[in-house]
Amino acid sequence: MIWSLIKCNHNMGCGVYMRRKIQGDYFLKDQGYDNAVEWNTVDLGANSSVDAFEFDFLTSNSQVFARGGPVQTNIPGDVTTTATIGVNEQLIETIETGGDQDWFSITLVAGQTYDISSIGVGSNALPDPLLRIMDAAGEELATHDDILYGVVRSSLLTFTATTSGTYYISAQGWSDETGQYQLSVTENNDSTTDIAADTSTTAVAIVNGSVSGTIATGTDVDWFAVTLVAGQRYIISQDATGNDAEDAENPVGLDDAFLTLLDSTGAVIQTNDDSGPGNNARMSFVPTTTGTYYIAAGSAVSADGDYAVTIREVPTLAERTIDEVAHFLTDEFDTREAYGANEITYNITGLSEGAQALAIRALTAWADVSALTFTAVTTGGMIVFSNTEDGAFNGNTTTNGVIQSSTLNVETTWNGGNLNVDSYTYQTFLHEIGHALGLGHGGPYNAEATYDIDNIYLNDSWAYTVMSYFDQNESGYFGDFRFVLAPQISDIVAIQDLYGANTTTRSGDTVYGFNSTEAATVGDVFGSVYNFDNFTRAPSLSIYDTGGIDTLDFSGYSQKQKIDLRPESFSDVNGFTGVISIARGVIIENAIGGSGIDTIIGNDASNVLTGNGGNDILDGGEGIDYAVFSGASINEYTITENSDGSFTVAHNNNGADGTDTLTNIEFVRIGGVDTALGAEPFTTLSEGNDRHTGNDDDNRLDGLGGNDVIYAAGGNDVVRGGDGADRLFGDDGLDELSGDAGADYLYGGRGNDTLRGGAGGDFLYGGLGDDAMYGGAGGDVFIIFENAGTDTIFDFENGIDIIRILNGAISYSDLTVTQEGNAVHIVSSYGTIILDNFDLANVDASDFDFVGTEGRPVMVASFGDVFVGAGNEISIDIQSHIWSDLAVELGGLDTPNLFEYTLEEASLDASWFDYM
Incomplete structure (x- = not known):
């Protein structure tokens, strides 16, 4: 079937004028790059014309084609064809089966030279078009494959007709390739007169096609006019051509192409010298206005020779998500491959001592974020x-997608022989080991690539993956060049997809940056990359951490910084944009700024944020958060509540802390004393073991130190346990309970509650409603009861935390466990549990504890102080979670003192108290 490409505005209705000589149905097709199609039909009489076909485009990248009848289902590959193409025409066709040829008849004039081009287009583009031209009898006269052998696979056949009459053009793919192509025929611009070097040129370039030219003298420049459409992205290239162009690095033809793009007035828009393969030229361009542009082809070294100019429409680049980048590394660059085991041996005897240290460090970096273990051997090795x-x-030997072995070479003079950890040599070891483990490049390139041409998404950058070819400055993500010292945010997702996650890396209280807790490991000659005292400027890496109360300490820098504690975020540190990221699912609780004007953004945990010097901006986000100041007393500060709910804290007498703005911060910590902010201040208890009952108002209660028991009662309450082993009960309302340090028991009660365990091994029981639970550091137990709603666990730690399902005659086999985006959904007759930012592959029966009807949750301050109990003597309906029900069960008391009432008659023992 023959399709003629129609040029028109891509983002609105399209007016088309066409004339055909044969009566019948004619069609318009709106085809997006995803091959989605929308049809419009009109019946035309012979020699009639029609204009203004109006319809909306499917996508902003759509192309519009017109087709006329009679329709051929397949174009013959010989002289019987009735398919035609005219000079200065283009059409779109498809090679449907391997070995297929589409022949088109064309009338040519003796002595005239023509450029015939074929280029793959659309999402099903023909990878390697091949062109032939035959005489009227079907005898081959000329053929052409690649403009630049093995690199620029479009075909451009420049042909001079010796006689006037009918010829045949054969369009096909190399070997058995199939796909869609655009065929174009134009009169050669340079065959009779030299092409003008200004806007008076009559030479024309074509979109999705190629034209040829010759630089006759070294100073010659050829200008081509072309119409480009606003919003459409184009790749424009100039490549040397010649009979021996099979050598991509040294083709016969124009040496060192130099390409210039100009607007309709002849003003230069951009230039390019060597962004193409070899020393050819290539550029990317997205016009802001539709109209005439000029392409000037020349040589950067005043050479002469033949060349081809090719213009290709390509999809507009967009960002990819962290997961999409990771998926490209594992499944899109090449066929998915990985080792069949997580225990991998390696042999570094072929490296110098300094290079061995880099290889070990890089292997350790990959092991830190994955379930891989590496063992050194002196003979053989995987x-x-x-x-x-x-x-x-690197080169891998694979069998059915399973890597059997890998060889990895880094020459001794790589990067000038630099063997420091803060070097491109170390980054190269990280990159090549990534290949050895099964990761591909960040885009469809190899050996060399140019940003905005070879990348297929905007954030193809070292900031996202060490497997990218593009540094942060080149890609604009994030604009500051910095070597990569650990797997980046998408690398971690990708390697965990192949091998699983490391669940023990830095599971204690860790300080990253200055005053770091991270020391060099045994045999490590470099020192930790997480200790910023080891660097003159901040490194580029992604923080991966599995537990503890952790801190980002960037206090050693004076530049303006943005410190973002949210998982999957990027921070600007030491004057470098986006160099530090937080890996998925990682909770960093605290942050310390420097002496400049810092912006610190908290996460959903309870954060302690220290701005230090400068007029800082602190946003705690969700959770109960603290801003720390250096003064000895709150009297040194002026605290003002602003109309938007934020607070301004000014250090009087030009104090060192400056004037900070606090948003979503509940407490200021000055001189070691926490003071509540807000129109409804916290009711603070003592540093001892408090017992407190709230009322039905919206209570804000702070237990401070000690082992506290706090019952908030009705209302939308905010309760903080503080240090110690606390018992917090929300009851009715939308409650927010934070255990903070210590092994705490949190019970939300009715309503959609938020529970945060904090440090220590906590028990979190949402109760009724759709609850949000954050265990924090330590091995936490998340308790689920029947009819409890949909509960979301935001930081479930594989192999550390447990989900306890109570009073259920169910087992693991009764659960339906599925991956829904970045979360795992666990559905049963009891309701739904969502594990946010979790991988289905990490869920198994060991994550659950099923407790039968003989074990119901017991909430205690100490043994004997029972709020809800069960046993042979006392039967209490705990599903209702109504405290007055308990009073009835205990003898009809109207207002029992729940913290002193003792069930002397209950035959319970300490084993009951493990459930809650």
Whole structure:
């Protein structure tokens, strides 16, 4: 079927004028790059014309084609074809089966030279078009495959007709390739007169096609006019051509192409010298206005020779998500592959001592974020390192997608022989080991690539993956060049997809940055990359951490900083944009700024934020958060509540802390004393073991230190346990309970509650309603009861935390466990549990504890102080979670003192208290 491409505005209705000689149905097709199609039909009489077909485009990247009858289902590959193409025409067709040829008849004039081009287009583009031209008898006269052998696979056949009459053009794919192509025929611009070098040029370039030219003298420049559409992205290239163009690095033809793009007045928009393969030129361009542009082809070294100019429509680039980048690394660059086991041996005897240290450090970095373990051997090995060949590369031997072995070479003079950890050499080891483990590049490139041409998404950058070819400055993500010192945010997702996650890395209280708790490991000659005292400027890495109360300490920097504690966020540190990221699912509780004007953004945990010097902006986010100041007394500060609910805290007499703005911060900590902010201040208890009952108002209660028991009662309450082993009960309302440090028991009661365990091994029981639960550091138990609604666990730690399902005659086999985006959904007759930012592959029966009807939750301050109990003597309906029900069960008391009432008659023992 023959499709003629119609040019028109892509973002609105399209007016089309066409004339055909044959009566019948004619069609308009709106085809997006995803091959979605919308049809419009009109019946035309012979020699009639029609204009203004009006319809909306499917996508902003759609193309519009017109087709006329009679329709051929397949174009013959010989002289019987009735398919035609005219000079200065283009059409779109498809090679449906391997070995298929589409022949088109064309009338050519003796002595005239023509450019015939074929280029793959659309999402099903023909990878390697091949062109042939035949005489009227079907005898081959000329053929052409690649403009630049093996690199620029479009075909451009420049042909001079020796006689006037009928010829045939054969469009096909190399070997058995199939796909869609655009065929174009134009009169050669340079065959009779030299092409003008200004806006008077009559030479024309074509979109989704190629034209040829010759630079006759070194100073010659050829200008081509072309119409480009606003919002459409184009790749424009100039490549040397010649009979021996099979050598991509040294083709016969124009040496060192130099390409210039100009607007309709001849003003330069952009230039390019060597962004193409070899020393050819290539650029990307998205016009802001539709109209005429000029492409000037020349040589950067005043050479002469033949060339081709190709313009290709390509989809507009967009950002990819962290998961989409990771998926490209594992499944899109090449066929998915990985080792069949997580225990991998390696051999570094082929490296120098300094390079061995870098290889070990890089292997350790990958092991930190994955379930892989690496063991050194001196003979053999699954990954064998060497330095005997030029360059840096890796090669894997695979069987059915399972890696059997890998060889990895980094030459001794790589990066000038630099063997420091803060170097491109170390980053190269990280990159090549990524290949050895099954990761591909960040985009469809190899050996060399140019940003905005070879990348297929905007954030193809070292900031997202060490497997990218593009540094942060080149890609604009985030604009500051910095070597990568650990797997980045998408690398971590990708390697965990292949091998699972490391659940023990830095599980204690860790300080990253200055005053770091991280020391060099045994045999590590470099020191920790997480100790910023080891660097003159902040490194680029993603923080991966599995537990504890952790801190980002960037106090050693004076530049303006943005410190973001939210998982999957990027921070600007030490004057470098986006160099530090937080890996998925990682909870960092605290942050310390420097002496500049810092912006610190908290996460959903209870954060302690220290701005230090400068007029800082602190936003605690969700949770009960603290802002820390250096003064000895609150009297040194002026605290003002602003109309938007934020607070301004000014250090009097030009004090060191400056004037900070606090949003979503509940407490200021000055001189070690916490003072509540807000129109409804916290009711603070003592540092001892408090017992407190709230009322039906919206209570804000702070237990401070000690082992506290706090019952908030009705209302939308905010309760903070503080230090110690606390018992917090929300009851009715939308409650927010934070255990803070210590092994705490949190019970939400009715309503959609938020429970945060904090440090320590906590028990979190949402009760009725759709609850949000954060265990924090330590091994936490999340308790689920029947008819409890949909509960979401935001930081479930695989192999550390437990989900306890109470009073249920069910087992693991009764659960339906599915992956829904970034979350795992666990559905049963009891309701739904959502594990946010979790992988289905990490869920198994060991994550659950099923407690039968003989074990109901017991909430206690100490043994004997029972709020809800069960046993042979006392039967209480705890599903209702109504405290007055308990009073009835205990003898009809109207207002029992729940913290002193003792069930002397209950035959309970300490084993009951493990459930809650």
